[in-house]
Amino acid sequence: MNQKPTLTTTGGAPVPDNQNSITAGPRGPVLLQDYQLIEKLAHQNRERIAERVVHAKGWGAYGTLTIENDISKYTKAKVLQPGTKTEMLARFSTVAGEAGAADAERDVRGFALKFYTEEGNWDMVGNNTPVFFVRDAFKFPDFIHTQKRHPKTNLRSPTAMWDFWSLSPESLHQVTILFSDRGLPTDVRHMNGYGSHTYSFINEKNERFWVKFHFKTQQGHQHWTNAEAEEVVGKTRESTQEDLFYSIEKGEFPKWNFEVQIMPETDADETPYNPFDLTKVWPHGDYPLIHVGTLELNRNPENYFAEIEQAAFSPSNVVPGIGHSPDKMLQARIFSYADAHRHRLGTHYEALPVNEPRCPVHHYHKDGSMHFKSNGCPVDAYYEPNSFNGPVERPDVAEPPLKISGDAARYDHREGNDDYSQPRALFRLFDDGQKSRLFSNIAAAMQGVPQEIVDRQLKHFELVDPAYAEGVRAALNAS
Numbered sequence: 194m195n196q197k198p199t200l201t202t203t204g205g206a207p208v209p210d211n212q213n214s215i216t217a218g219p220r221g222p223v224l225l226q227d228y229q230l231i232e233k234l235a236h237q238n239r240e241r242i243a244e245r246v247v248h249a250k251g252w253g254a255y256g257t258l259t260i261e262n263d264i265s266k267y268t269k270a271k272v273l274q275p276g277t278k279t280e281m282l283a284r285f286s287t288v289a290g291e292a293g294a295a296d297a298e299r300d301v302r303g304f305a306l307k308f309y310t311e312e313g314n315w316d317m318v319g320n321n322t323p324v325f326f327v328r329d330a331f332k333f334p335d336f337i338h339t340q341k342r343h344p345k346t347n348l349r350s351p352t353a354m355w356d357f358w359s360l361s362p363e364s365l366h367q368v369t370i371l372f373s374d375r376g377l378p379t380d381v382r383h384m385n386g387y388g389s390h391t392y393s394f395i396n397e398k399n400e401r402f403w404v405k406f407h408f409k410t411q412q413g414h415q416h417w418t419n420a421e422a423e424e425v426v427g428k429t430r431e432s433t434q435e436d437l438f439y440s441i442e443k444g445e446f447p448k449w450n451f452e453v454q455i456m457p458e459t460d461a462d463e464t465p466y467n468p469f470d471l472t473k474v475w476p477h478g479d480y481p482l483i484h485v486g487t488l489e490l491n492r493n494p495e496n497y498f499a500e501i502e503q504a505a506f507s508p509s510n511v512v513p514g515i516g517h518s519p520d521k522m523l524q525a526r527i528f529s530y531a532d533a534h535r536h537r538l539g540t541h542y543e544a545l546p547v548n549e550p551r552c553p554v555h556h557y558h559k560d561g562s563m564h565f566k567s568n569g570c571p572v573d574a575y576y577e578p579n580s581f582n583g584p585v586e587r588p589d590v591a592e593p594p595l596k597i598s599g600d601a602a603r604y605d606h607r608e609g610n611d612d613y614s615q616p617r618a619l620f621r622l623f624d625d626g627q628k629s630r631l632f633s634n635i636a637a638a639m640q641g642v643p644q645e646i647v648d649r650q651l652k653h654f655e656l657v658d659p660a661y662a663e664g665v666r667a668a669l670n671a672s
């Protein structure tokens with residue numbers, strides 16, 4: 194048998210006894226000088242950090258992104274050049290539940306990817322849905338409040354959810370997905386991922402293209418009905434964690450086809466819908482999917498807390514060749530995530546091993562919590578400009594100017610916006626069985642909601658398709 198290592202204090206000194214406190218006599222009391230006991234209790238008191246305000250329950254693994262197709266005419270990003278294989282981390286999540294929530298719940302799934310590229314980290318922080326409930330970040334905190342607990346009852350409130358949705362018709366598309374079969378995937382291997390927002394690609398000639406990212410499951414889609422999920426939760430609250438962890442342990446590595454839709458920059462002025470509106474997809478008929486490569490997950494983390502709980506994803510992490518877009522929601526997210534990480538993890542959260550870029554990092558940020566090591570600058574170069582060979586900017590990676598126009602104002606995003614056509618296209622994709630489950634899932638979620646709110650929501654379903662409203666009405670009457 195191998196020699197066991199010596200147990201030490203966090204200061205590295207050997208611990209003589211890890212079973213018995215120092216007491217005055219065998220019956221106690223304990224002496225304050227037992228700093229080893231104090232250290233143990235103090236560490237336990239600090240074992241929890243703030244959970245994510247949304248997407249608190251999550252599951253993660255490492256893997257690789259391999260590029261198989263040549264899309265260099267659209268992007269110069271090194272991570273996307275043919276033949277490139279990049280190490281990455283994925284974290285999947287539910288949105289509303291707390292860190293201890295059951296996995297098999299009807300909810301959107303987060304699909305967050307961090308690619309450790311040679312030009313810095315590229316984070317693709319998406320969902321398993323191509324659209325979202327709101328299109329202006331002003332409404333995001335309100336929307337999330339309806340998904341979390343009521344201030345008095347401390348219970349989830351169907352009334353709050355349907356009140357908000359029925360007053361926000363832009364939510365119809367995502368609501369239809371949420372209550373369809375795909376709203377309750379059996380696990381994360383059997384679902385797609387979407388960047389959802391429109392991003393930019395920038396090529397070597399510094400031309401911009403708009404792009405949407407898709408990750409299509411190679412495992413096929415699998416979902417649970419509400420009744421099946423209830424049974425699963427009765428047996429295990431950790432069904433997704435078990436599925437992902439043990440699939441990878443067994444060598445059954447989940448894979449996704451990585452695909453993009455590309456829109457030439459000037460098309461954005463001509464599409465009948467706003468291509469920067471997060472409640473809309475780009476129809477495949479107009480912008481077909483282009484195969485780019487394969488995403489594979491093949492390694493479990495060694496330490497869940499260090500590598501998954503402390504993982505910090507942010508849409509602000511882009512690399513040369515990939516940029517943002519005028520999507521209002523995306524711009525709010527560029528601010529919100531790094532702000533959340535500084536609060537949840539600490540100022541220098543990017544120095545944690547799981548978040549640390551796998552390329553040289555040189556910056557002029559100084560001091561603050563979690564400042565573990567040098568910021569990569571020569572010792573005298575702690576300000577800029579300097580004469581001591583400190584790091585300098587690289588103008589060649591500047592994005593081309595973005596053409597914008599218009600007067601600054603708070604424009605009504607609901608005015609003249611068609612919230613019904615795309616949910617209609619989705620509704621008409623469903624077969625009879627899918628439609629009937631959609632109706633009963635919605636009716637089940639509306640239990641106890643005041644009639645006035647139900648009627649307001651039914652009017653929206655009516656505008657999508659009379660059969661949609663009719664089906665939900667019948668399911669409500671039957672329940």
Ligand code: NDP
Nearest residue numbers: 323370373375385409474475476477478615616618619622
């Ligand atoms: P297409 O028929 O070309 O594409 C349909 C898309 O819908 C496919 O991506 C498919 O994903 C997905 N899909 C199929 N069945 C379901 C389902 N039961 N629940 C959710 N998604 C499903 O049509 P369009 O591109 O014109 O889009 C029509 C509608 O499809 C849209 O309004 C939107 O609601 C939905 N959709 C569109 C996407 C897009 O990017 N255009 C992406 C996802 C959904 P898969 O191939 O994995 O089966």
Ligand code: HEM
Nearest residue numbers: 245248284303304305319320325330333389522525529533
């Ligand atoms: C997590 C904000 C919209 C996907 C988070 C977190 C915040 C946040 C603060 C917690 C971050 C952390 O503590 O680590 C917002 C805001 C939004 C928004 C302000 C709108 C303005 C979206 C959208 C998507 C999305 C549209 C998907 C397309 C995710 C995912 C996570 C997350 C996947 C979990 C990341 C992880 O696994 O660590 N969001 N969000 N969010 N959000 Fe959003």
